[in-house]
Amino acid sequence: MAKRYYKHKIEKLIVVEDIVTIHYLQPEKNFSFPEEKHDFWEIVYADKGPCIARAEGKDIPLSEGEMLFHKPDIGHALKADGKKAPSIFIITFVCKSRAMRFFEDKKIKLSKTLSKFVYYITEEGKNTFNLPYFNPNLTHMELKDRPALGGQQLIKNYLEILLINIMRAETERDCNEVFVLKEAEGKVTGDIIALLRASIGEKLSVSEICARVNYNKSYVFSRFKADTGVTVMTYFTNLKIERAKQLLREGNLNVSQIAAELAFDTPNYFTKTFKKITGYSPLQYKKLYLSAPS
16 A cells, blocks of 8 residues: 655745845945835845944944845935944845835844855855855846856745754754854864954964964864865955955055064065955055946
């Protein structure tokens, strides 16, 4: 006799129907985006540095790591604080699920675990669409000639997972259960990253880093690469270049001063490293943002 199987219908708490735009903006310190209104959701995430959102006539300061939700048909704007050049992630999307009421006008601090989904979405967006380097007025994302396989679906899935886990975090705040998602960094990698961030203005060798965190060099090499996908020194250099980009956008230091600030041997070496990583020289990068549409 044939077995009879019950097919469980999956409850769909949140379903993202369309992705409208994806931005990862790195504007200068006086950036200001005028008020707009649209019939779909918008998420603003202050990835590095603060920014100031505006909704329904009220300013809403966002500290680094904070995320704000704009519900459809609400007038909203965005600007930097005039002191620091921020890095801001924005995604707009269509979602008509009733559960989205939970996010109306909500501002939350993302955990390290959940903030990773911002980077997943950003990277999939770059691999799938021809996203401009800096265009806050973007209204239409064009697909690449050879988009990443399944990229659009992954963006949708990452966003849905992020939203559901935010709901869990907010509604189970007092529960000691751990999210299904794990931290990518273990203690070793976390300790090293904390040291690198605190020492961004220094010149460190791998031996010095290992000595400061009191870990064996061979273990550090294997553990850090497994957790981050890059070597310790590559990660350190990337941190320095991200900080250099911020300093360039803030406009208070010239190239030679930034090179010294970040412990590069010479301005020329700094310029070569910057161009290798970003595709632009420091001066080209600065000019790009000064001439960006507003």
